[in-house]
Amino acid sequence: MSVVGIDFGNKFFKIAGLRNGSVETLLFNQSNRKSPGIISFLNKRYVGLDAQNFVRNNLDSSVGNLKQLIYSINNDLKFENIFKDYQKENLLNIDDQEYSIYQIFSTVIKKLLDASIGRTPNDLVISIPSFFTIYEHDIIYQALEIINVTNPMIISEEVAVSLNYGYYKALLKEFENPETVLFINIGSTSTQAFITEFSNDKLKIVRSSGSITIGGDHFDKRIFDMINKKIYQKYNININMNSKYAYTLLKECEKAKQVLSSNLEANLVFDYTPEDILIQEKITLKEFNQLTDSLSIEILSVINSCIENYDLDKLTKVELIGGSMRIPKIKDGIKERLKMEPRYSLNADECVAKGSVLYGALNSCSVKIKDYALENVINSNITLKIGEKIIKITEDNLELPSTKLVKCKINTKLVKPQIEILMNNNLYSIYELEIDELNDSKIEIKLKIDVNRIIRIEKIKIEIEKEIKELKEISFIRLGELDQNLKNLIIENEAKIVEKERLLDECDDLKNSIEEKFYLLSELIVTDPSFQTYLSPDELAKLEVQLLKAEELFSEDTNVDSIIEYRETLESFKYVFSEINFRKITYQKVPIQLDIMEKETGKLEEKIKGLQNEQEIREKMTELEDWLKKKKEIMKDINLFESPPFSETNLKNEYTKLYKNVESLIPQITGNAENL
Structure with missing residues (x-):
């Protein structure tokens, strides 16, 4: 499989691949189309479906909401998190073992690939939300370097969804007339709305708006707070005080939200074993609407921001995607605002991953599919700041991808000069020039903004010698990039952890084999006459001692230090079987x-x-x-x-x-x- 795309969601991971010319959703562990967005740290690291078995009892040793976590490192972002709060932390300490955010992300990707295709593909594409900046973008790139993924591609969810919707329609020439679609993606912790224009030759995202503070999880939390209040009034129990049962109740609240998308009420039932109580509560659709009215308004405001001053007569369709796309009040609000029935023609679980695969195929050196142009528009005000000098880069509706060449003269002396990129007057990134000072010099900056709205400086030239009047290219670094020494330490640390996990896997396999042969031998000693015929009394006595010792081994927690003992015990059992058979x-x-x-x-x-x-x-x-x-x-x-x-x-x-x-x-x- 040459091209693989991963939808790196907060709640779930999804993966798709290009096989025999068609894009297919891939299965995790040969059975599931999506994998929970969790990594748990126990004796080794478990991801997705494997982590799901442990997470409820190990919340403090688990990490979820990874997309939000990555974004929070460089941004002031607070979000509801049932897991331990690791926000603003680049280095996470879990059970006295330090893990960098790069290790966590790379571990997740590696284990997802192992569980789906069993290897690293030629072309790997990772989807990111549109609010990710160059910092989050580069965290992903640098994390993938740790697991030797070369030349990965990154695509915004907007472009992925649009490609998944339009590429095959364009291939079949279905856009006889241009089609304009408003996509509304209500994710677990964020909401995006964007308008894409489609033709048979290209797609163009012309409007975009989003919020990183409103999503489906916030609706779940409102139900949680209401039910928890009822439980407290009935039983004097605050579920929030027990993270394991808070997690269980939150999952029940999520199910209730889904039930209320097509029913007038939903039941919530779970065992609270500390008090031996079966908790049974219900919530009606009317109660849910009252609880979440302000949240629905927030989501509708994201949509209003996207369509502000836009000619709605151009809209031909409204497509809803995301885990909370079927909340009745939101559907009704969209219908009332746009005078148009929302559609659900895209598979919400697959569209981002499949669109990522198409993006990879369009940009791959090893795969050739029909070209389809991708364009985007950025409405943000982008400026460069060098000392006190401010240079405006973009105007409204700048079409992407775009390259800008900025030339100016610096009239003041700057020691250890830096270039700041600002978006809507907010700091986006900082570049440091690798020269001691900049004084009364001409400077030329090549700036690139790709179709995913990622902005980076590609080249900087300055006038070094005044007599020659020649601009020469100089080196620069972006502040926040992973230092090479730190990167080497992370790779070294990761190698040690991987080796430890390999040994643990071997120990687990050995223990399983020992346990299997223990029960088989214990039965055969009694039932198979061969054991009495061909083993001496001394050999039988020795075997019974070995069986007792083996039972202790496989009943205890796995210990890497005991690997030699595991191997010797298994070999001794194998010897008994082969000798009797011989x-x-x-x-x-x-x-x-x-x-x-x-x-x-x-x-x-x-x-x-x-x-x-x-x-x-x-x-x-x-x-x-x-x-x-x-x-x-x-x-x-x-x-x-x-x-x-x-x-x-x-x-x-x-x-x-x-x-x-x-x-x-x-x-x-x-x-x-x-x-x-």
Whole structure:
């Protein structure tokens, strides 16, 4: 599979790939189309479906809402988080082990790929929300370097959704007339609205608006607060005081929200085992609408911001996607505001991942599909600041991708000069020039804004020598980039963790094999007569001691330090099985084989009766007969508790060799006799 796209969602991870020319959703562990957006740290790291089995009892050792976590490192963002709050932290301390955000992200991607395609694809595409800046963008790039993913591509969710909607329609020439679609993506912790114009040659995102403070989780939390209040009034229990049951209730609230999308009421039922109480509550659609009225208004305000001053007559469709797209009040509000029925033609679970694959195929060196132009528009005010000098870069409705060349003269002395990029007067990124000072110099800056609205400086030239009047390219760094020394430490730390996890996996496999053979041996000692027939009393006693020791081993927590003991125990069990099988086969079949050999030897004796005077053939025949006699004597006095002195195979090979030594001489000698 050459191109793979990952929808890196807050709640769930989804993955798709290009196979035989078509884009397909891939399964995790061969069974699930989406994997929970969780990583849990226990004796090793578990991601997605594997983490789901542990997370409820290990919330303090688990990390969720990864997209929001990455964004929070460089931004003032607060969000509801049932997991331990790691916001604003680049280095997370979990159970006395430090993990950088780069390690966490790279671990998630690696394990998702292992669970879906089992390897790293040629072209990997990761989707990001449109509010990600260059900082989050580069965190992803640098994290992927840790697991040796080269040249990954990153795509905004807006472009991915638009591509998934329009590419195949354009391929089939379905856009006879341009089509304009308003997409509304209500995610778990954020909401995006954007307008895309489609034709058979290209798509163009012309409007975009979003909020990072409103999403489906906020609706769940409102239900949670109401139900928790009822529980407190009835039982004097505050569920918030127990994170495990708070997590359980929050999951029930999410289910209730989904039920209320098509029903007038929803039931919430779960066991609160600390008090041995079965909690049963319900919420009506009317109560839900009252609780979440302000949230619905917030989401509608995102939509209003997107369509402000836009000619709504141009809109041909409204498409809803996201986990909370079917909330009745939001649907009704959209319908009333736009005088248009919202549609659900896109598969909300798959559209971002599939669009990411199409983006990868369009930009791949190894795959060729029909070209389809992607354009975007940025309405933000972008400026450069160098010392006190401010340079305006963009105007309204700048079409993307775009490259800007900025030339200016710096009239003041700047020590350790920096260039700041500002978006709507907010700091976007800072670049530091690798020169001591900038003084009365001309400067030329090449700025690139890609279709995903990521802004970066590609090249800087300055006038270094005034006499020559020539602009020369200089080096620069973006502040916030991962330092190479720190990167090396992270890679080294990651290698140690990976090796430890490999050993743990081996230990778990060994323990499982030991447990399997323990129960099998324990049963066979009683039920299989072979154990009593072919094992001596001392061997049986030793085996019973080994079984007791093995039971302790597989009942205890996995310990890497015990790996040699695991290996030795498993090998000892394997030896018992192979030795009994060897003795059983040998002692049952060898006597039969010896009888057959004796008959064959007798036949051979008949063949050489007329050749008694030939010394060589008689010597070979005597050698065969002596060998056979010796083997029969050994078997007559054998102790079944001892390991056989020879195997059935060796016996056959030796006999065949001796037999052929005799047989090979018969034609030659017979010929000589006839001549005489």
